[in-house]
Amino acid sequence: MATLEIRALSVAYGPVRSLRDVSLDVPDGAITAVLGGNGAGKTTLLRAVSRTLGFHRGTGTGTVRFDGQPLDGLRPDRVVAAGVVQVPEGRQVFARMTVADNLRAGALGAPGGRRAAADALARVHELFPVLARRAHQSAGLLSGGEQQMLAMGRALMARPRLLLLDEPSLGLAPLMAQRIAETVREINASGTSVLLVEQNASIALRLASTAYVLEVGEVTLEGPAAELAASDEVRRRYLGVV
Numbered sequence: 001m002a003t004l005e006i007r008a009l010s011v012a013y014g015p016v017r018s019l020r021d022v023s024l025d026v027p028d029g030a031i032t033a034v035l036g037g038n039g040a041g042k043t044t045l046l047r048a049v050s051r052t053l054g055f056h057r058g059t060g061t062g063t064v065r066f067d068g069q070p071l072d073g074l075r076p077d078r079v080v081a082a083g084v085v086q087v088p089e090g091r092q093v094f095a096r097m098t099v100a101d102n103l104r105a106g107a108l109g110a111p112g113g114r115r116a117a118a119d120a121l122a123r124v125h126e127l128f129p130v131l132a133r134r135a136h137q138s139a140g141l142l143s144g145g146e147q148q149m150l151a152m153g154r155a156l157m158a159r160p161r162l163l164l165l166d167e168p169s170l171g172l173a174p175l176m177a178q179r180i181a182e183t184v185r186e187i188n189a190s191g192t193s194v195l196l197v198e199q200n201a202s203i204a205l206r207l208a209s210t211a212y213v214l215e216v217g218e219v220t221l222e223g224p225a226a227e228l229a230a231s232d233e234v235r236r237r238y239l240g241v242v
């Protein structure tokens, strides 16, 4: 069964239609990637799942189910409590707060008590040792890659079963992007399903088992990631192969 099922999702911001009739699955335990250029609707898709569209004056139709239960109508904090957590594009760490306090904020509203939060913190420090070393520094002093680690660590503090990742490699040097990709693989290997939105198609297609291409709000291609990586269209448009 798919952990996440999106069916016939259409979203508009006032007169601007951003998604049209999008259907997509994240199978249980899988990494599913969504590729697409600027403005294709990738962030909008994640907002529709995390129920944060309203903060951006967006409205949607269609259904989003997580483990068979509709998320439609839930408040964003209930979505987090249900196990679905978004890592926003551009990290959006709390720059003036310490690294430790950013991580603590991620555990607010998550299921489980102090013990669960302590376990989650230990796991985050294991995945990202730099966050333990820099625990008492302001998050704003971290490098871009470290801020991405913090944003992912903050999301993991809520112990998600589905992680929504919005362009984690954006603006990072290739080596750092690669490290982040390896961590995504590790997080997935310990049981968290992932919906990964990326402009960097080569990273996304290496990580994911299934991928979708979104163009101007519509799914134009979908299939096993290996098949998409071999398709002429994807190679030309997204992998820069001529």
Ligand code: ATP
Pocket: 013, 016, 017, 018, 036, 037, 038, 039, 040, 041, 042, 043, 044, 045, 056, 057, 058, 089, 199
């Ligand atoms: P990018 O990679 O550039 O962030 P994206 O694929 O994530 O692009 P979205 O951010 O989902 O795309 O945007 C899809 C479309 O919806 C774009 O045309 C964008 O201008 C529009 N849009 C996004 N947010 C809003 C908003 N709050 N109000 C009006 N239009 C919006």
